[in-house]
Amino acid sequence: MNVTSFPGERISPCRRSRPVAALLATLCLSSLLVAGCGPADPSKSGPLPIGYLDLPAPNAPVRGDFQFLGWSLHPSGIRDVSIYVDGTFLMKAKIGLNRIDIGKAFLNNPDAVNAGWGAVVATGAIPAGPHEFVVQARSKSGAVRDIANRQIVVER
Numbered sequence: 001m002n003v004t005s006f007p008g009e010r011i012s013p014c015r016r017s018r019p020v021a022a023l024l025a026t027l028c029l030s031s032l033l034v035a036g037c038g039p040a041d042p043s044k045s046g047p048l049p050i051g052y053l054d055l056p057a058p059n060a061p062v063r064g065d066f067q068f069l070g071w072s073l074h075p076s077g078i079r080d081v082s083i084y085v086d087g088t089f090l091m092k093a094k095i096g097l098n099r100i101d102i103g104k105a106f107l108n109n110p111d112a113v114n115a116g117w118g119a120v121v122a123t124g125a126i127p128a129g130p131h132e133f134v135v136q137a138r139s140k141s142g143a144v145r146d147i148a149n150r151q152i153v154v155e156r
Helices: 018-030 100-105
Strands: 050-055 060-062 065-073 078-085 088-092 094-097 116-122 129-139 144-154
Touching: 050 129, 050 144, 065 078, 065 129, 065 144, 078 094, 078 116, 088 116
Parallel strands: 060 144
Antiparallel strands: 050 065, 065 116, 078 088, 078 129, 094 116, 129 144
């Protein structure tokens, strides 16, 4: 999937129904989520990015500004990590954050120690209530994968 995202552009990074997405999330968790959860056809795009969303927790109630934190890796490196809310591009995360734990887990990848990413999301423009957030990683070679799909409740 080759997607160019701009603020306000509406796309559907996860085209699955919510019950199927929940099942996929469970399957991904059972395999430590290192394979990612997005649609994939590795034969067409080569290896896909892998990663994980550490924060916020599923169904977390949030107010004001809150953090998205996680990590992502790819053999060619990570070009960007994008965050979507309800299928609409919200923002790009800051990439290249230090993650010693990931460096130790992926010794064969020299980028692993800086595989972290993070973003601060302001809830002011997001209506109160439950929302679906999707985190999508894009490699420097152009491979794209949804690495997280999370329900979060915005409170006022």
